[in-house]
Amino acid sequence: MKKYCFMALSALLSASMLVGCSSGSTASSSSTASAVTKSSAAAGEASVNDAAKADPKVTLTMAEVNPVEGTVVGETDQKFVDEVERISGGSITIDLQASGVLGSENDVLDSMTADQGQTINISRISAFALTSYGTVKSKLLSVPYTFENRDHYWKFVNSDLAEDFLNEPEELGLGIRGVFFGEEGFRHFFTKKACTSISDLNGMKLRTSNDPIMVGMVKALGAAPTVVSFNELYSSLQSGVVDGAEQPITNYESNAFPEVAPNLILDGHTLGATEIVIGDYAWNKLTSNQQQVIMDASAAAEAYDKQISQSSEDDVLKKLKTEGVTITEVTDKTPWKEACKDVISENTKDQADLYQKIVDLAK
Numbered sequence: 001m002k003k004y005c006f007m008a009l010s011a012l013l014s015a016s017m018l019v020g021c022s023s024g025s026t027a028s029s030s031s032t033a034s035a036v037t038k039s040s041a042a043a044g045e046a047s048v049n050d051a052a053k054a055d056p057k058v059t060l061t062m063a064e065v066n067p068v069e070g071t072v073v074g075e076t077d078q079k080f081v082d083e084v085e086r087i088s089g090g091s092i093t094i095d096l097q098a099s100g101v102l103g104s105e106n107d108v109l110d111s112m113t114a115d116q117g118q119t120i121n122i123s124r125i126s127a128f129a130l131t132s133y134g135t136v137k138s139k140l141l142s143v144p145y146t147f148e149n150r151d152h153y154w155k156f157v158n159s160d161l162a163e164d165f166l167n168e169p170e171e172l173g174l175g176i177r178g179v180f181f182g183e184e185g186f187r188h189f190f191t192k193k194a195c196t197s198i199s200d201l202n203g204m205k206l207r208t209s210n211d212p213i214m215v216g217m218v219k220a221l222g223a224a225p226t227v228v229s230f231n232e233l234y235s236s237l238q239s240g241v242v243d244g245a246e247q248p249i250t251n252y253e254s255n256a257f258p259e260v261a262p263n264l265i266l267d268g269h270t271l272g273a274t275e276i277v278i279g280d281y282a283w284n285k286l287t288s289n290q291q292q293v294i295m296d297a298s299a300a301a302e303a304y305d306k307q308i309s310q311s312s313e314d315d316v317l318k319k320l321k322t323e324g325v326t327i328t329e330v331t332d333k334t335p336w337k338e339a340c341k342d343v344i345s346e347n348t349k350d351q352a353d354l355y356q357k358i359v360d361l362a363k
Contacts, residue, residue: 053089117279
């Protein structure tokens with residue numbers, strides 16, 4: 001029923017999207033995100049693009065499953081929106097629809113890949129969400145215990161490898177293309193009952209997405225993976241459909257999960273790599289000047305994400321401690337990595353050289 005409601009909402013939205021796109025010059029349908037370059041300017045330093053300012057006005061709709069306030073992804077989205085509108089001189093407006101009102105990530109990606117972003121034009125997604133649509137490179141970002149720390153991840157983002165990952169959905173003809181990477185912090189398990197070690201997860205029903213790596217990881221840790229939509233996770237925890245789940249710290253707090261699962265174990269199994277994607281239809285309706293605006297705003301938003309991710313997480317942890325959440329630090333991840341060794345091996349063997357390049361960036 002929820003999916004049908006979403007489709008109905010999408011139909012209503014389509015009439016108001018891409019206003020003004022049909023007039024004026026547009027980019028060739030063969031243009032790609034890599035045809036324009038990402039600005040090297042720091043956040044907020046890119047100048048207004050006077051050529052884009054003179055272009056026909058366009059409105060793009062952007063989806064986000066989390067709230068804007070209080071989440072790294074939401075605040076990064078808002079930075080991206082603000083920069084696009086500023087740099088374009090008002091020729092591009094982005095209607096940011098947050099808190100999952102346009103559906104789950106899979107709902108949104110189903111829509112975007114079905115119509116190349118005619119209905120929902122842009123979305124912030126978890127990078128691993130693309131594996132369900134046939135990408136193979138992106139799955140490496142969700143392999144457990146790949147990134148040693150944030151610096152390791154950002155070395156990847158700033159490496160030559162990152163562009164190949166962003167371009168993969170376009171190369172596969174999925175109707176969408178990656179614009180820039182971000183992150184929402186390391187992901188940790190949270191549970192209804194006390195959980196202070198890997199053995200406590202044994203037999204627990206843990207919510208997962210339908211990502212095969214996440215499902216395999218939860219099984220390897222001795223728990224029972226249970227696929228539940230993110231929008232239904234709070235009620236599923238409340239009713240006992242699941243015993244726990246995993247999320248980055250800021251998402252855990254902003255979605256009120258401490259109310260129903262007040263035990264947080266900081267195992268840091270994966271870094272929450274995020275990605276902004278735009279539909280080919282929406283991208284190709286922009287002028288080349290407006291496409292450059294998107295890339296300049298991407299550089300600003302990416303830098304902003306890096307700037308706020310650690311400090312936001314630290315602030316939320318302090319708050320959670322004062323609110324009585326039981327927080328357990330995992331000081332030795334060896335048993336966790338050992339439990340997941342087959343999952344790691346199975347999901348990297350077909351791209352062993354590429355995976356090793358990512359791992360080696362930690363050096």
